[in-house]
Amino acid sequence: MNATATTMIPELGKFVAILGLALTTILCGIGSSVGLKASASAAAGVMSEDASMFSKVMILVLLPATQGLYGFVIAIIGAGNVVDGMTLAQGWEVFACCLPMMIAGMTSAIFQGKTSATTIMAAGKKPEIAGKAMLFPAMIEFYALLGLVVSIILLG
Amino acid sequence: MAIVTMKKFTLVALNSDKEAILNAFSKSKVVQLAESAELDKVTSKENSESQEKLAERIALVEDAVAYIKEGVMKYNASFKGTDGYKKVTVPKNSMAAPKTELTFDAFMQMEQGQVQLMEQVAYISELRNQKAELEAKLSKLNTEIDKLSLYRNLPHPTTWYRDTQNVAVQIGSVPVSAWDKLQAVANDYPMSEVSKVGTYGGNTLVVIVAHKDEKQLFDAVLPLGYAKSNVVCDILPSAMLNDLTSQRNAAKKALVDNAKAITACAQYIPQFEVLLDYLGFELKKVVSQGNMQQTGSTFVAKGFFPAESQSVVEEVLDKITDCRVLYVEDIGEDEFAPTLIRNKGVVKNFEMITNSYTPPTYHEVDPNPTMAWFYFVIFGLMTADIGYGLLLCAVGLFAKFYFKQNSGTANLMKMFGFCGISAVVVGVLFGSFFSYELYGYTLLNDGSLAPKLFTQWFGIKQAIIPAGDKQPMVMMVISLYFGVLHMIGGFCNNAAKAFKRGDPWAAFLDCFVWVVFFAGAGLALFAPAINFTNYDTWVNWLAGLQGKQLETVQLIGKIGLYMVLGAVGIVLIFGGRKKKGLGKIIGGLGGIYGIINYFGDVMSYIRIFGLMLTSALMGVVINDLAAMISENGSAFGYVMSAVLLLVMHLFNLVLGLLSIYIHNGRLQYVEFFGKFYEGDGQLFTPFGSDTKYTLIKD
Numbered sequence: 001m002n003a004t005a006t007t008m009i010p011e012l013g014k015f016v017a018i019l020g021l022a023l024t025t026i027l028c029g030i031g032s033s034v035g036l037k038a039s040a041s042a043a044a045g046v047m048s049e050d051a052s053m054f055s056k057v058m059i060l061v062l063l064p065a066t067q068g069l070y071g072f073v074i075a076i077i078g079a080g081n082v083v084d085g086m087t088l089a090q091g092w093e094v095f096a097c098c099l100p101m102m103i104a105g106m107t108s109a110i111f112q113g114k115t116s117a118t119t120i121m122a123a124g125k126k127p128e129i130a131g132k133a134m135l136f137p138a139m140i141e142f143y144a145l146l147g148l149v150v151s152i153i154l155l156g
Numbered sequence: 157m158a159i160v161t162m163k164k165f166t167l168v169a170l171n172s173d174k175e176a177i178l179n180a181f182s183k184s185k186v187v188q189l190a191e192s193a194e195l196d197k198v199t200s201k202e203n204s205e206s207q208e209k210l211a212e213r214i215a216l217v218e219d220a221v222a223y224i225k226e227g228v229m230k231y232n233a234s235f236k237g238t239d240g241y242k243k244v245t246v247p248k249n250s251m252a253a254p255k256t257e258l259t260f261d262a263f264m265q266m267e268q269g270q271v272q273l274m275e276q277v278a279y280i281s282e283l284r285n286q287k288a289e290l291e292a293k294l295s296k297l298n299t300e301i302d303k304l305s306l307y308r309n310l311p312h313p314t315t316w317y318r319d320t321q322n323v324a325v326q327i328g329s330v331p332v333s334a335w336d337k338l339q340a341v342a343n344d345y346p347m348s349e350v351s352k353v354g355t356y357g358g359n360t361l362v363v364i365v366a367h368k369d370e371k372q373l374f375d376a377v378l379p380l381g382y383a384k385s386n387v388v389c390d391i392l393p394s395a396m397l398n399d400l401t402s403q404r405n406a407a408k409k410a411l412v413d414n415a416k417a418i419t420a421c422a423q424y425i426p427q428f429e430v431l432l433d434y435l436g437f438e439l440k441k442v443v444s445q446g447n448m449q450q451t452g453s454t455f456v457a458k459g460f461f462p463a464e465s466q467s468v469v470e471e472v473l474d475k476i477t478d479c480r481v482l483y484v485e486d487i488g489e490d491e492f493a494p495t496l497i498r499n500k501g502v503v504k505n506f507e508m509i510t511n512s513y514t515p516p517t518y519h520e521v522d523p524n525p526t527m528a529w530f531y532f533v534i535f536g537l538m539t540a541d542i543g544y545g546l547l548l549c550a551v552g553l554f555a556k557f558y559f560k561q562n563s564g565t566a567n568l569m570k571m572f573g574f575c576g577i578s579a580v581v582v583g584v585l586f587g588s589f590f591s592y593e594l595y596g597y598t599l600l601n602d603g604s605l606a607p608k609l610f611t612q613w614f615g616i617k618q619a620i621i622p623a624g625d626k627q628p629m630v631m632m633v634i635s636l637y638f639g640v641l642h643m644i645g646g647f648c649n650n651a652a653k654a655f656k657r658g659d660p661w662a663a664f665l666d667c668f669v670w671v672v673f674f675a676g677a678g679l680a681l682f683a684p685a686i687n688f689t690n691y692d693t694w695v696n697w698l699a700g701l702q703g704k705q706l707e708t709v710q711l712i713g714k715i716g717l718y719m720v721l722g723a724v725g726i727v728l729i730f731g732g733r734k735k736k737g738l739g740k741i742i743g744g745l746g747g748i749y750g751i752i753n754y755f756g757d758v759m760s761y762i763r764i765f766g767l768m769l770t771s772a773l774m775g776v777v778i779n780d781l782a783a784m785i786s787e788n789g790s791a792f793g794y795v796m797s798a799v800l801l802l803v804m805h806l807f808n809l810v811l812g813l814l815s816i817y818i819h820n821g822r823l824q825y826v827e828f829f830g831k832f833y834e835g836d837g838q839l840f841t842p843f844g845s846d847t848k849y850t851l852i853k854d
Contacts, residue, residue: 062814073773131512138822145766153628
């Protein structure tokens with residue numbers, strides 16, 4: 001049965017691999033977008049009170065933007081592993097390699113965005129704590145970095 | 157030590173000299189007065205009144221400045237493209253020198269200058285009221301004109317349409333569409349007449365004349381939407397309209413004049429800003445006077461100054477009066493004093509990293525000199541590109557020569573520029589120039605291999621450190637090893653702190669023991685780490701060792717292991733030495749448990765590898781894209797790929813910088829500072845130096 005399925009769709013392995021790479025880019029992108037929406041809205045609110053806060057909140061706004069890039073990088077690196085005539089197992093292997101980045105990237109971006117937003121509001125009330133408060137959302141970023149590193153090592 | 161020794165002082169002098177002394181302190185810029193939190197507050201009613209007065213004046217000027225700026229913006233937006241329009245700009249200092257430079261005496265001339273400027277503020281407030289009145293008038297006129305426009309063609313004043321003995325006369329309006337129906341209804345009443353006067357805004361003005369026996373007509377037309385006019389105008393409506401229109405035009409013109417008058421005030425903004433600083437300074441003086449204890453004719457001021465400036469302070473006071481007592485003391489062990497950090501050269505630019513976290517307290521060891529070098533190297537490892545490094549150096553050089561005044565932006569740019577050097581050095585090790593590889597060989601069309609630039613220059617076949625995307629484990633191991641080094645730096649700082657405190661036992665047993673532990677672990681894991689990298693060159697080198705060299709490597713491993721065991725032993729035995737009974741054992745075990753946390757700290761350094769990898773891979777992708785675009789060899793392709801390279805590499809660099817700023821900072825704040833740093837100090841701010849718009853230079 002399985003053999004029939006693979007002969008019917010000879011490029012199924014390649015398809016699964018590409019699906020994994022595409023999903024990594026898409027999901028990390030979604031995560032970053034959701035995260036950025038939260039952080040950017042908070043920053044806009046803070047700036048409506050005091051426009052000079054721009055440089056202080058800018059870094060915080062952009063924190064959840066990196067996961068989207070990580071996803072993109074994984075897709076590009078993984079593209080080298082996609083070859084014609086891959087078996088289905090090989091395809092799933094590439095897919096599995098993408099999982100750390102895909103899941104850690106998306107979730108961390110969303111949560112980081114929320115934390116960034118709160119931090120931005122705190123910095124708006126007390127600008128002097130902006131430097132310290134930056135640490136909190138940056139802590140979440142670490143897990144995206146771990147996902148990235150593991151995915152790269154697995155793909156390499 | 158880079159934290160300057162301070163002295164605290166108590167000054168007793170005559171009230172009559174108070175103003176002169178405060179001004180002289182401000183001019184000298186070496187004195188910080190103690191704030192109310194450190195003193196018993198004795199503010200008098202009179203003092204609070206003058207504080208309120210000054211605060212009110214500041215609010216007025218701030219309001220005026222904001223109003224002018226808003227006025228200029230609105231003027232530029234709504235008059236653009238009209239006749240005689242000239243863009244109005246608010247005078248602003250250049251980015252290089254954002255503050256207006258003044259001598260202290262020139263600054264103090266504001267005392268006289270403020271009268272004229274406050275008149276100007278009053279004039280602006282008058283303009284503001286005038287504008288509000290004109291707008292209200294305009295809106296009223298608009299409503300009236302709108303209401304009367306339907307009557308423009310009425311040949312007589314509305315009051316002229318009156319009932320006679322046998323005839324009823326009405327003027328009113330119906331919707332334009334209902335006019336035909338109205339006529340049809342009127343046809344049923346032979347002794348009546350309807351006539352159309354004019355239309356405006358979807359309504360038709362009609363005059364209905366009906367014999368008194370046919371008054372029902374007025375009721376019959378109501379369902380058509382007929383409404384009897386309630387406008388009373390005893391002159392010809394068209395004449396009235398003309399009058400109102402000319403009034404409206406006059407109001408509009410007055411509004412334009414008003415807008416122009418406001419924009420004309422923009423030229424005073426620099427003076428207003430100096431005034432704001434002056435008033436702020438005066439307020440500060442009043443507040444600090446409120447904090448001082450007083451008698452009928454003397455006052456007591458308390459504060460701090462750097463020990464080296466004592467002669468300056470005495471000289472300043474001598475010039476004013478000899479009728480004073482200055483009592484100077486050293487800062488006690490647990491006493492508060494503001495922190496004045498002084499570092500030489502490039503380290504100065506790194507102070508902002510520490511300060512944006514929390515400045516050191518007066519009694520602490522200044523973390524900046526050690527932190528700066530670790531920051532520098534980590535920055536290099538994270539960027540790891542010759543091209544990006546050179547670009548940053550250029551930015552730094554630009555900042556060095558462009559900025560004339562000290563500012564956060566200038567410092568940051570200089571710091572990035574300096575860190576660019578580190579990026580170039582690491583970039584050379586990797587052989588990466590805007591992510592193009594500089595080591596190795598290029599395969600030519602004829603099948604031969606041409607050495608790349610660095611291979612040709614240095615005669616090495618491959619990069620000294622292989623790129624992260626090819627041999628990921630190598631860079632990971634390097635990152636972790638560097639993390640260990642960084643943490644050892646933190647423990648050394650902690651040991652120095654304990655020494656300074658006069659507790660050498662703590663320095664050895666709580667701090668130095670971890671230095672031994674981590675150094676030992678680093679040595680013990682040397683050979684396994686090389687095998688872990690999976691990097692042929694290194695693994696083969698290790699495997700090929702024989703005789704003395706092999707013995708050395710094995711010895712290193714053994715020494716490392718003994719160091720680790722020794723350190724663990726010391727922690728177990730002495731970890732709980734300050735506790736009693738069972739606590740002694742538990743304390744030691746707790747110390748060992750700390751190793752797990754430290755392991756987590758070391759793992760955190762993987763971010764160095766992660767960031768380096770993202771930036772490098774993005775670079776490779778950008779280069780590949782550019783190569784794809786210019787593949788067909790057309791001029792357009794080359795231009796497009798050049799633009800793409802420029803824009804995307806800049807984007808990659810900026811985004812990389814952002815991540816580096818955050819993650820390098822985090823490694824310093826949590827992993828490094830966490831080992832020894834307390835912070836929460838208060839930076840030394842000389843009295844009268846915190847002006848927002850002016851820079852007082854003497």
